[in-house]
Amino acid sequence: MKKRLVLLLTTIAALVLILTGCSSNKDATNTKTKGTLTVGLEGTYAPYSYREDGKLKGFEVDFARDIAKEMGLKVKFVPTKWDSLIAGLNSNTFDVVINNVAMNKSREKQYIFSTPYIYSRSALILKKDNTDIKNITDIKGKKVAAGTGTDNYNKAEKYGADIVPSSDFQTSMSMIDQGRVVAAVNSKEAFLTWKKDHKNTDLKYQVISSKYIAASKIAPIYNKKSTGLRNDVNKAIKKLYKDGTMKKLSIKYFGEDITKK
Secondary structure: OHHHHHHHHHHHHHHHHHHHHHHHHHHHHOOOEOOEEEEEEOOOEOOOEEEEOOEEEOHHHHHHHHHHHHHOOEEEEEEOOHHHHOHHHHOOOOOEEOOOOEOOHHHHHHEEEOOOOEEEOEEEEEEOOOOOOOOHHHHOOOEEEEOOOOHHHHHHHHOOOEEEEOOOHHHHHHHHHOOOOOEEEEEHHHHHHHHHOOOOOOEEEEEOOOOOOOOEEEOOEEEOOOHHHHHHHHHHHHHHHHOOHHHHHHHHHHOOOOOOO
């Protein structure tokens, strides 16, 4: 009898190991390349993702690496211009886009998101001597730089700006400097990082009150078929919050913890 019990327990243990192995394999097949998490990002938007000495760095680069590590996967970055970044999800160019993408109702109709990892406040960026614009309502009818298809574009449009399309953050700053636009709507964190390398700039920022624009929920975004992968990433993010990695990364790149509401 005792031998049968030992045999039964051994069999159950073996089945558990087999099922665990199947689960791991399933996780791997949830990605376009087995064993690798392919991540789309711009690589031009510090401190989220940028290049230093030719190498990709930034909060979202480290964040993606930590997620992949938790899932037992390698990570592959595919730098892509914003114009075709999110569309790359439906063409299976990436498994996920991690690029300061804000959750909004329009995107949620076409894509799915993981749990947010940043709560980003919007800011108006303009010249120091500009005293005409004191808050977001003052941009009505004025030329404002914003990337087409970005959440910043939607915010500027909501308040009646005459939007001039901009391909990236540096272009927006140049457009203000050149007088082609009077302001840009973007993240405070991006501006403060840019300012470190442009100490003599005559640009300033004004945080937009939550009375007008609530903090943006920033999250990984996937095509609608990737529910399994999304769930696996959610589990990894939960672990990164629990072990303090998220707070540590945020302070490293933003100087404060913006990973919580």
